[in-house]
Amino acid sequence: MSFAARAIEFSPRLDLIEESLCESMGVDGVYARGETYERVVMALAGLISRHRPERSEMLRFPPVMSRMALERSGYLMSFPNLLGCVSCLHGDEREIRGAVQRFEDGDPWVEALGAADLVLTPAACYPVYPIVAARGPIPGAGLFFDVGCDCFRREPSRDIDRFQSFRMREFVAIGSPDQVMAFREAWKGRASVIASDLGLPHRLEVASDPFFGRGGQIMALSQVEQTLKFELVVPVKSEDSPTACMSFNYHQDHFGEVWKLKDGAGDLVHTACVAFGMDRLAVAMFATHGVDPRAWPTPVRRLLGV
Amino acid sequence: MSFAARAIEFSPRLDLIEESLCESMGVDGVYARGETYERVVMALAGLISRHRPERSEMLRFPPVMSRMALERSGYLMSFPNLLGCVSCLHGDEREIRGAVQRFEDGDPWVEALGAADLVLTPAACYPVYPIVAARGPIPGAGLFFDVGCDCFRREPSRDIDRFQSFRMREFVAIGSPDQVMAFREAWKGRASVIASDLGLPHRLEVASDPFFGRGGQIMALSQVEQTLKFELVVPVKSEDSPTACMSFNYHQDHFGEVWKLKDGAGDLVHTACVAFGMDRLAVAMFATHGVDPRAWPTPVRRLLGV
Numbered sequence A, B: 001m002s003f004a005a006r007a008i009e010f011s012p013r014l015d016l017i018e019e020s021l022c023e024s025m026g027v028d029g030v031y032a033r034g035e036t037y038e039r040v041v042m043a044l045a046g047l048i049s050r051h052r053p054e055r056s057e058m059l060r061f062p063p064v065m066s067r068m069a070l071e072r073s074g075y076l077m078s079f080p081n082l083l084g085c086v087s088c089l090h091g092d093e094r095e096i097r098g099a100v101q102r103f104e105d106g107d108p109w110v111e112a113l114g115a116a117d118l119v120l121t122p123a124a125c126y127p128v129y130p131i132v133a134a135r136g137p138i139p140g141a142g143l144f145f146d147v148g149c150d151c152f153r154r155e156p157s158r159d160i161d162r163f164q165s166f167r168m169r170e171f172v173a174i175g176s177p178d179q180v181m182a183f184r185e186a187w188k189g190r191a192s193v194i195a196s197d198l199g200l201p202h203r204l205e206v207a208s209d210p211f212f213g214r215g216g217q218i219m220a221l222s223q224v225e226q227t228l229k230f231e232l233v234v235p236v237k238s239e240d241s242p243t244a245c246m247s248f249n250y251h252q253d254h255f256g257e258v259w260k261l262k263d264g265a266g267d268l269v270h271t272a273c274v275a276f277g278m279d280r281l282a283v284a285m286f287a288t289h290g291v292d293p294r295a296w297p298t299p300v301r302r303l304l305g306v
Helices: A010-020 A035-050 A067-072 A093-104 A128-133 A177-197 A213-225 A254-259 A278-289 A298-304 B010-020 B035-050 B067-072 B093-104 B128-133 B177-197 B213-225 B254-259 B278-289 B298-304
Strands: A022-024 A031-034 A056-060 A064-066 A085-089 A113-120 A143-152 A165-175 A203-206 A229-234 A243-250 A270-277 B022-024 B031-034 B056-060 B064-066 B085-089 B113-120 B143-152 B165-175 B203-206 B229-234 B243-250 B270-277
Touching (some): A010 A278, A035 A278, A064 A067, A085 A093, A093 B213, A113 B085, A113 B113, A128 A143, A165 A177, A213 B093, A243 A278, B031 B035, B035 B298, B067 B113, B085 B093, B128 B165, B177 B270, B177 B298, B229 B278, B254 B270
Antiparallel strands (some): A022 A031, A031 B056, A056 B031, A229 A243, B165 B270, B203 B229, B229 B243
């Protein structure tokens, strides 16, 4: 299990990232981002845009989405522990004022909160399927999307490669099993070239999602056996626990079934996506090449325009 | 009360914006954004960046921030009805699995949610003050920030100029009363020039924040009397109810007091900010010039590079 023939001193550099690029906001895994960090995230986004699939439609989503849509997608069954719901103070003026009074008195006021019809979007592709469903049958040539979103997963951590709030970019394919598998396989190769161009030591691995609980272990095993998920991992914290910076996912007909996505003949379509963890890629760049982009290898700087 | 010597047919164009630029996500005031819309938002962001105050530090915040920090800022006292909190399923595997079981049984499961230590950020400048506080005394020349954030306010609406989730950019000044007032006054003029350059009919108005409830009316009145808030409004829905697209706010020593922000002599500093509603500006551009940027006036296209 080796990436590149050089020893990277990880920990000091990660401290540097936290000290010079991101700033604590008082909650683990939630960071204010400085100018250098943001410029690299934007440059990576631009690079990925240049690889956007032909005929793809661009959509950008806000950080919240319909709770009902996410429930229907099955998220709650698989990752209930990671979900962030939006809760608000409901009721009339007297009730809301009562909650504020409890806050002023130093009493627990959050019990007055009630769930709204919104959740924090946990992955950039969830909102696209109901939108596609509302448009009617999937054309024979399939559909391709370029989506992006600030995502949230309830995983408080001091690890620099695990944010609670992070940016995800995805290319999504919707069509026949052959179409979406061809899309995913092509992207496994393309992504490896992009990582090489960025000077990132990396490898592709069969992977599984962090399904919840003991029952989830069976789902994860099945996902691995069917090679439904691959990840492109980069040594960020260490070579032994490399960080997934991109993933390549075949959902079979899961979203087709949930949203009744059908082709012209009435058959359920399949979906696949390639996901780019924008913040993880940025952190990987700084961990690999150092915190000052001016000192990065010339081909990498030229590629990114930084 | 007139903006420009021309009658705009508002409603049909707003329908067009919803139909051709943004897409419903099933919840009022939450929209997927298409490519044309996003390009305009990015072009407006670039224009605003070119006006960034000298010596300003750029920070970008995720859409969530510390609940404790927002509570301390006084937000709950003024706008409790607009707050969105992050709630999650807490507890061990058995408890979380129980909530999922209730969902599967079609029973109300959201009662199992509990407030996390995060809220959805309601304005882009809230996170900056605790960060500044942690850095020590404010230098005599003052501090200036360029901040941006996806913001959330619980105001479900079918109005095209009122999103629940929207993007806000702010320039923030922290220093002596004279410094921050000079900053705000200069920006009132500068913003008007920017709006003119964008071809937006507009005017500056004394304004107040939407303080909650009956008690809030007194706070709003006091805010108007002290001219603490101005808004640059543009006719988007109608000329009679124009839309605030930028605001110019003098907080006096409110945030200084809350976060103990002091200068070298130990005196509390004052703060001011100019805020740009990025989505409102974009909607105003489409409402004013039409949904196809290629047909916008040449000087406007040149200014934005669209």
